[in-house]
Amino acid sequence: MRFIIPAAPARSLRLAAAALAFTALPSAWGQTATDLRGIWEARNTANANLESTHVIIDPPNGKIPYLPGALATRKQNFRNRATADPETRCFQPGVPRATYLSSPFQIFQNARAVYIVYQDVHAYRIIYLDGSPHNQGLPWAMGDSRGHWEGNTLVADVTSFSDATWLDGAGNYHSDELHVVERYTRSARDTLMYEATIEDPLVFARPWKIRMPLRLQTGPGAQILEDECVEDERGVRQHVPPFRGGKPGTSE
């Protein structure tokens, strides 16, 4: 007996189909389900500062519409960003920030869900497509994601956030009232258009929206690498990539 394998098309068929549309996915995956699988990455500087890029498409001035009382916290975060950014201390990156980090992520799919595995601290999300309700009352760094297809677009509704993550490295932040609606549209074979509408009544005066293209890593050996967190001798948590040399502890 074998693992239950959704009848994913063979590689050669998939490439052939890609020339026309993307892929004929198994019908059990959803009538309009689109093949989002692959290793994707944002190639922009949104992670450093959302407002310094052109990714904020609403409001039209490209500025995050903070409530007057929330700006002071953002300014304080900015001043302390070298030590206070939760991402650099290896906390899970949160949503939507996980999407536009400087590291890639890999999407897997089946009939039940779309799975996103981020290289950053091996965080992952499961976007359930089965109509199940949100979890309530559990504050999670990566939120609780429930999705559906609107045509060829995956729409993910994300709630149940903690307030432990930032939106970028410049101190833009949110509370645990954050609510994000994401839209993933594969607009070309190597392009995934990403949109997120962000609302948080405790921090923002109104919902606002970001949009950016994500690029497919197409190399044959493309692979998500390990990103683990280790405390240094001062007790400060740091991202540590795999050791890339001869075998540890030997002279090989």
Add this chain to the structure above:
Amino acid sequence: MAAFNVEGQIQGDNGPGGASVIADPPDGKLPYLPAARAQANENAAHRERDPVGHCHMHGVPRSMVPPFPIEIVQDSDYLALLSETEHSVRIIPLDGRPHLKNYWSWAGDSRGRWEGDTLLVDVAGLNGKTWLDQAGNFVDQNEHVVERFTMTGPDTILYEARVDDPTVYSRPWTLRVPLRRQPQGTELIEYDCIEGERDEVHYPGSSSQKP
């Protein structure tokens, strides 16, 4: 409960009791070299040093015997293992690509292939910093693992890991556990392990723990 001691243990201060999950050697004991057995005993006396207690990934095969569930996602190109524990992930390419060179990591570098109805996974590039359980059983940087995943029924997988580590063990040994499918609708929940700075004080058995 293999998470506590792969060699099995009597129920007590160190967790629930359970049988050894070592299928080979037949006596259920890890075939340590003498010096390595001494190291394992030293580890057992300092469980606060368990890398998992410091929020590190479990390594292989420990990541397959956690006390929390694992979700398997697969297609023709990949099999991914998403663990609730430490939100750790292993992505296993099935396309025949070679191992990464000069790559040493907590979860290793996995390559899978089908042999009949059994998935064989070759795991290299393990950094040797992981333990096998909470009891201090361990491996070093010479660890190499071959895993076998075989469905033995609609809701059961027989998982075997052949572990070779010639600087710790006198011969390869095999861990074997059944994995059982959880009820339909089971969802993984977010697991976050945040090691507070100098957090050793919070670990049971730590010499610095206050009474």
